[in-house]
Each structure stands twice: as C-alpha cells, then as structure tokens.
Amino acid sequence: NTQISGQGLDINKMDVDVLEQIHQMGGLQLVMPQAFAETDCGALADTGRTVVEFNLTGESVELPIMGGKTYNVMTFNGQVPGPTLRVTQGDVVQMTLVMPADEVTGRGNDMHASQMSATYFDSVNPGETSQYCYIAESAGVFKYHCSGVHLAGMDQHVL
Numbered sequence: 409n410t411q412i413s414g415q416g417l418d419i420n421k422m423d424v425d426v427l428e429q430i431h432q433m434g435g436l437q438l439v440m441p442q443a444f445a446e447t448d449c450g451a452l453a454d455t456g457r458t459v460v461e462f463n464l465t466g467e468s469v470e471l472p473i474m475g476g477k478t479y480n481v482m483t484f485n486g487q488v489p490g491p492t493l494r495v496t497q498g499d500v501v502q503m504t505l506v507m508p509a510d511e512v513t514g515r516g517n518d519m520h521a522s523q524m525s526a527t528y529f530d531s532v533n534p535g536e537t538s539q540y541c542y543i544a545e546s547a548g549v550f551k552y553h554c555s556g557v558h559l560a561g562m563d564q565h566v567l
Contacts, residue, residue, distance in 0.1 A: 449541040452500045457543070459500045462493045466507045466515040466532070466554075482515065482554060490552065495544045502541045509535035518555035521546060531555075 453459055464484045471488065473479045484490030495501055505517050514533040522542040532538045 447540060447542055449502055449539060452541045452543065453502075455500065457498060457500045458496065459502055459541075460493070460495045460544075462501060462503045464490065464503070464505050464517065466505060466511060468511060468513075482513075484517075484554075493552075497544055497547050499544045500541055501544050502539065504537065504539040505532050506537045507532045507534050516555035517552060519550065519552040521548070521550035521552075 465486075467483050467486050469481060469483055469486055470478045471481050471483075481488055493501070501519070501522070503517060503519060505515065507514060511534040514531040514536075516531045519542075521544060522540075523546060530538075
C-alpha cells in the first residue's frame with residue numbers, strides 16, 4: 409500500500425508485459441524511504457544535509473477585517489496565513505513551535521510536506537516548546553496548519 413493514497417498494487421492482476429517493462433527499466437525503487445526513516449533532529453543534523461530552521465510562535469491576536477471590525481485569530485508568528493518556509497528537496501526541516509505562557513489554548517502543527525501523521529506532533533500547551541524534524545523529500549507546495557488531536561475545538565484551530 410502506498411502511504412499517500414492507500415492504494416495497493418496487486419502483482420497477480422498485472423499484465424506480464426508491464427512487469428517485463430518495469431524489469432527492463434531497472435525495477436521499482438522506493439522514492440521516499442528516507443523521509444520516514446529518521447525524525448530525530450540530532451540524527452538528521454549529522455547527515456550532512458542542509459538544515460533549515462522553521463521557528464513558529466503560536467499567538468492569539470486581534471486582526472482587522474473589512475468594515476472596520478476585528479476578529480480574534482490564532483496565528484503563527486502573528487500572521488494569517490503563517491510565514492512561508494522554502495527549502496530544497498532533500499533538506500532537513502527543523503520545525504520548532506513555541507507557545508507563550510499567556511496563551512489561552514495549546515496548538516500543534518501539521519506540515520503536509522512532512523507526510524507524517526498529525527498525531528506525531530500533537531499539541532503544545534501554553535508555556536511549552538516542541539520540535540520535530542523531517543527530510544523534505546516530496547517536491548511541491550504544501551500547506552501547514554494548527555493541529556493536535558488532543559485539542560478541543562480542533563476545527564476552530566484550522567479555520
């Protein structure tokens with residue numbers, strides 16, 4: 409089963425010619441095993457790869473909206489959307505989330521580029537800091553958002 413779509417490849421249902429073509433092209437190769445092989449920041453820092461630090465602070469702020477009104481929002485670094493992180497494929501992303509002690513609720517971070525479950529990072533409570541690392545294996549543009557399976561009102565965090 410692939411980790412992205414959950415679809416399987418049933419070799420018994422494949423055309424023999426397709427299997428021969430795959431063999432002639434050098435066979436199949438896993439393209440993302442390193443993205444899942446190690447997530448320890450210390451171990452990844454020692455790989456010789458470029459480490460890109462992504463430091464976020466979870467802040468609740470009041471932002472202006474149309475009509476001269478304001479809206480209470482949960483931000484990363486005081487902005488919506490949060491800051492952009494740009495890395496090169498193969499870099500190590502070191503994501504640190506700091507929650508100030510005066511925040512009223514915890515937050516987490518779900519970086520879709522990591523292709524890790526949101527449960528891996530979970531929530532960071534007020535006054536806490538948490539960090540995780542991964543190898544940026546998949547090219548593309550990805551969103552990140554608040555997460556945390558143990559947070560009440562999770563839908564509000566994402567919205």
